Amino acid sequence: MTENPPGVTERQLGVSRPALVVTHLPEPEEVFGVGRLGAKELFKFAVGPSLIALGISIGSGEWLLGPQAVGQYGFVGVGWVILVSAILQTFYNVECSRYVIATGEVPVVGWGRVPPGYLFWVPISVFIIIFAFIAGGWASAAGQGVYALVHGVVPPAESTEPEWWAVALLVLVFLITASARRISRALELANWVMVSTILLGLLLIDLFVVPFSQWWEAIRGFVTPAAPPAGITATQIGALAGFTALASGLNWYVMGHYRDKGYGMGHRAGFIAGLRGERRELLASGVTFPEDERNAALWKRWYRLLLIDMWGVFFAGAMLGMLLPTILMAQAVEMSGRRPTQADVPTFVAGVLRAEYGPFLFYVALVLGVLILFSTQLGIFEAMVRVTTDAAHATSPRLRALIEGDPRRFYYPFMIVLLVIISIIIFQALPVSLVQWSANMSNLGALIYPFLLMYLNSRLPRAARPRWWHYVILVLNFLFFGFFFVNFIADFVGDPLLTF
Template identity: 75%
Template sequence: MTEVQRTYSLGVSRPELAVADLPTPEEVFGVRRIRAKELVMFAIGPSLIALGVSIGSGEWLLGPQAVGQFGFVGIGWVITVSAVLQTFYNVECARYIVATGETDTVGWGRVPPGKLFWVPVSLFIVVFAFIAGGWAASAGQGLYALVNGHVADAAEMQQTRWYAIGLLVVVFIIAATANRVSRALELSNWVMVGAILGILIVVDLIVVPGNIWWEGIRGLVTPAAPPAGISATQLGALAGFTAMASGLNWYLMSHYRDKGYGMGHRAGYIAGMRGSQSELLTVGVTFPDDERNAGLWRRWYRLLLLDMWGVFFVGAMLGMLLPTVLMAQAVALSGEQPTTANVPTFVATALEPEYGPGMFYLMLLIGVLVLFSTQLGIFEALVRVVTDGAPAVSPRLRALIEHDPRRFYYPFMIALLIVISIIIHLAVPVALVQFSANMSNLGALIYPFLLMYLNSKLPRVARPRPWHYVVLVLNFLFFGFFFVNFVADFVGDPLITF
């Protein structure tokens, strides 16, 4: 008698999910027991890729610029609220991936009216938000100054763009030479994020006086009206890129699949060009609703919470506090304020007269690491979401690439590299970053509700608790307000002025 394959119906327009037992964490990570050492070596990882993006455009550019111009109080609470809401949102985005092995990019196709609407719309929104390339252009500015020993003037800006393009090529090389792309990004971010936070802690303890430390910490926890002169659009950009990318954070969560969290272990991963590509499922797998799998789900969920709250949230808060207090001291020493044109190199220039050329080069190096870690995560993720989404809705494309995602991933990465290389010539880097940040807030008007739909239909033990839905609505209200204000400001007058 032939055994009937079990399936699980979830949403509309996509095939039913296969059903299989959850793997154990020990099985996935190839260890006998998950202890502290194994957590660090094997389980922690996707949060580091997200943190590499997090400690970037918001923390090194937008946050320090806002604090340098307006101070901490009235701005810091926006940072804290944004980080809390985004970390919670990240967990909810990852919940779906861990429970089904499908990335959110593909999962949106299960929400009415279905895949032919939500997948193309989602790909368009996330690519449109980040293709401006402000993160790449800012990294190019920092690298130019590091190599040449001085900040580029107006006549040298074209050269900084060539440096930015060179760094995009470096991202391609990292992905192409990896066995598993996600693992290469993890290891790169272990080095870069560790160096960034470690050096900033030491420098800040040496350079920043106690009163500025106190003002920075107080600002993060003090509810207060925004300072006079700051625009809601600036605050929206800061909120959008504090921690990561507000409503569009889902575009980075697919690394939980590639890491093998939960049912991601059954779904596969994207291999590098020299790695062995196993089948990457275009339809996910979920688990039966029984006692054994319920216990395993709780173990995976605890690992997810540890990865996000213990690594990402703590790192994101440090990543915002350390550069902003340093910026405040740089403003005090120089008597000047950062602008959109000079913020990527402002701290290095301001500290050099007091601490010498060694500090100038050290700060430029940190700036390059900060912005390159962002560049690495965003550029790869733009390629990844399209690689996940396009074959999921196009049987013809699946046949064309012969079920090997690399046949799409690497050609598309080259094409995207060329497009971004053209776009970064159109505006100053920080203006491009502010545009991307406010576009990220658009996602908060849409995707919290799509997540509510998807996660409410998971196996019972994996479904969110009622209060989780309340927090997702808070994401919609907080970040959505800033996007609506951004649109109002763009076409006429902002909703609110300070």
């Protein structure tokens, strides 16, 4: 590690957590082990965390909530919600990642630096993540797809076999992480395969099945502000907004992968290794860089890589991931003359394609649906374990002593416990109901975390601090997604704030 500048060793950021050690930013070439970071090296080595986020993104919102909303109500009045949500969330992702790259701390640890301190923010943040995603709707929906793939028919309402397939997929997530040398890298490679297959497969089916008029109607719906269609509820719109792109105010739970990828100061902080990997040190507290010209120039390089990863891969992929399934659903509704329900939306398109074009497209659609929902399952399940592990490791010296500084000794046992709990929950409700609950709970994060980000990012080294308009966009996240959460609660306890 490079020596600290003379007279500068630590920088206090916020409250209740240890001061950040000050050292120089690494060069991207040093981190990725290349002589020059050109276009080829960029996509081979630097792109990655956005793919994990995108694998989650092209999932519950894109295959369940978006298609269900479009299938029932059309594009106009719904599409613009998708576009606004994706733009706001991508800006929000950048701000979350800014903190990670500048300090090497993942967000759940960083929240502990905001008054009143880590004893309040860290446990409550872990609770919100677990509470939002433990319902397991993404797992249950994937199980429905596997059932249809195995039996060639959509599952009957009374069958519990889809839930058992969902449990099997949870076990598969455990096996993927357990067989990895570096968990984040294994997730990246899995999502390279799944996301590429999903987008290419959907594009080919859409080009074959969907007429140009339907493509144009969807694109027009994305860019045309219009009142929500009659009959749709603000709770449905809130679920769509919450799970378009990623998870609105809770997106921070995935951005910690920039640390494990080695972006910026993440290279100094360490990562969580898989069972096959060598034990690696994971710092309990972060590091940051001095305020000088050399580090300011290096920060600009890291920030550009972040923008490429987020806007060039995540945003573009998320918009395609919402466009391609929704126009396919709209065409399926038109061809079949009926609309999807909460019970059959995971396999609705596949059933229509079989009736119109035969078994080949039926199985192709089912495979794509399973990949879409499994990529979400992989990312969300692992992230719940990761967030809890990072929080416990950073804030509990007693735990660090118990596991002898090896976070894997907490990570994998906790994953097994969570697997058992989710396996019980998914037998209790329909997948779309579970996903709508999770999506609206994600909007809760927008009432809280934009303001915590403002506090933290305004105290970073000057080169890394946001510009004034970044704060405006964070407030817009609060207003847009926060409204839908307040409406969700009002609807849950009585009457919604708005009806259409």
